[in-house]
Amino acid sequence: MIPVVLLTGFLGSGKTTLLNHLLSSARGTKIGVIVNDFGQINVDAMAVAGQVDSMISLGNGCLCCVADTEDIDEMLGKLAGAKLDVIVIEASGLADPQAMVRKLLASKDDRVRYGGLVTVLDAVEFERTHAEHPELAKALAIADLLVFNKTDLADPVIESVRTYNSTAPIVPVAHGRIDPSLLFDRAPELPVARQLTFDDLHDHSEHAHAVYDTITFTTTEPMHPVLLMDFLDNRPAGLYRMKGFVYFGLPGHTDRFGVQTVGNYLRFHRSPWPRGTKPETQLVLIGKDIDSTSADWLEACQQTGPVALDDMLWVTRYLDGVDDISVDTLHEPPQERPEAEQDEA
Numbered sequence: 001m002i003p004v005v006l007l008t009g010f011l012g013s014g015k016t017t018l019l020n021h022l023l024s025s026a027r028g029t030k031i032g033v034i035v036n037d038f039g040q041i042n043v044d045a046m047a048v049a050g051q052v053d054s055m056i057s058l059g060n061g062c063l064c065c066v067a068d069t070e071d072i073d074e075m076l077g078k079l080a081g082a083k084l085d086v087i088v089i090e091a092s093g094l095a096d097p098q099a100m101v102r103k104l105l106a107s108k109d110d111r112v113r114y115g116g117l118v119t120v121l122d123a124v125e126f127e128r129t130h131a132e133h134p135e136l137a138k139a140l141a142i143a144d145l146l147v148f149n150k151t152d153l154a155d156p157v158i159e160s161v162r163t164y165n166s167t168a169p170i171v172p173v174a175h176g177r178i179d180p181s182l183l184f185d186r187a188p189e190l191p192v193a194r195q196l197t198f199d200d201l202h203d204h205s206e207h208a209h210a211v212y213d214t215i216t217f218t219t220t221e222p223m224h225p226v227l228l229m230d231f232l233d234n235r236p237a238g239l240y241r242m243k244g245f246v247y248f249g250l251p252g253h254t255d256r257f258g259v260q261t262v263g264n265y266l267r268f269h270r271s272p273w274p275r276g277t278k279p280e281t282q283l284v285l286i287g288k289d290i291d292s293t294s295a296d297w298l299e300a301c302q303q304t305g306p307v308a309l310d311d312m313l314w315v316t317r318y319l320d321g322v323d324d325i326s327v328d329t330l331h332e333p334p335q336e337r338p339e340a341e342q343d344e345a
């Protein structure tokens with residue numbers, strides 16, 4: 001039976017980063033993935049890089065709410081036919097893990113079995129998120145493996161987590177770099193280690209999904225770097241997470257600029273547009289009561305007049321792998337695309 005590992009964690013904690021790490025270090029393990037995102041555009045699916053043997057991508061809502069057990073069985077059935085060693089479901093950052101676990105345990109497909117719950121915690125945001133969302137505590141308690149991510153940015157508050165879950169291993173990491181054997185080789189042990197009770201799996205409190213909303217913005221017009229940075233520096237009220245891709249279209253900067261914000265964090269990642277895709281800006285904003293004028297504000301960040309090339313310095317100082325601002329950064333060649341992404345294209 002193929003183990004189905006559920007990967008959860010609050011918005012922006014590092015699930016896709018961890019999944020990409022697993023995919024790039026799988027060494028012969030055949031992995032199928034289901035990627036679920038909350039926004040209308042499944043940015044996470046576009047950000048999955050590496051050797052995926054089979055992938056199903058679902059956007060626009062949490063799998064825990066939009067799919068019933070039969071839908072999940074259908075997806076698992078499609079993947080199970082592909083002779084995989086493991087299936088990883090990356091839940092949306094607002095999913096209710098209990099509901100997902102319940103649905104997986106109810107699966108009638110005897111080729112798959114529940115392989116455990118892995119929860120990614122954000123070392124920077126953990127205290128704030130759990131103060132704001134006490135309902136997350138219940139899900140923490142049923143995790144089989146807790147990955148404390150972003151330890152390069154903040155110390156993991158392990159004692160605090162222990163008050164919610166006293167038994168599951170807690171692995172502090174940066175950039176989701178866990179030892180893949182923790183999931184793949186030991187997956188059969190994970191659920192056995194935890195006896196899930198009826199109470200564990202039935203929680204009637206509202207989960208975070210209910211209070212978060214999303215705004216999507218797309219345009220094929222190039223964006224103005226200074227105006228967009230002003231938006232990012234003074235983010236609209238209610239915005240917690242923003243992700244997607246930006247097209248600046250300036251000479252030397254026609255690449256795809258992936259953008260990520262989580263709380264105060266902001267990073268850009270530059271890569272070529274996948275073959276066959278038109279350059280366009282696609283942004284998903286997620287938050288609580290996000291200022292409804294946000295899309296208009298983004299619309300006003302499009303280029304309507306001449307833009308100086310040096311304006312890109314406002315962006316390049318937040319580029320992955322760039323430590324200091326220098327004009328040279330403007331002339332660096334784009335990063336190579338991962339092989340798998342090229343193959344997929």
Ligand SMILES: Nc1nc2c(ncn2[C@@H]2O[C@H](COP(=O)(O)OP(=O)(O)OP(=O)(O)O)[C@@H](O)[C@H]2O)c(=O)[nH]1
Nearest residue numbers: 010011012013014015016017093149150174175260
């Ligand atoms: N410095 C640092 N950044 C990280 C780390 N892990 C992830 N990030 C960055 O944090 C941002 C969010 O990471 P993702 O992997 O997209 O998070 P996610 O949990 O998939 O996000 P959602 O699906 O929207 O909930 C990205 O810009 C990552 O590059 C880390 O350990 N250290």
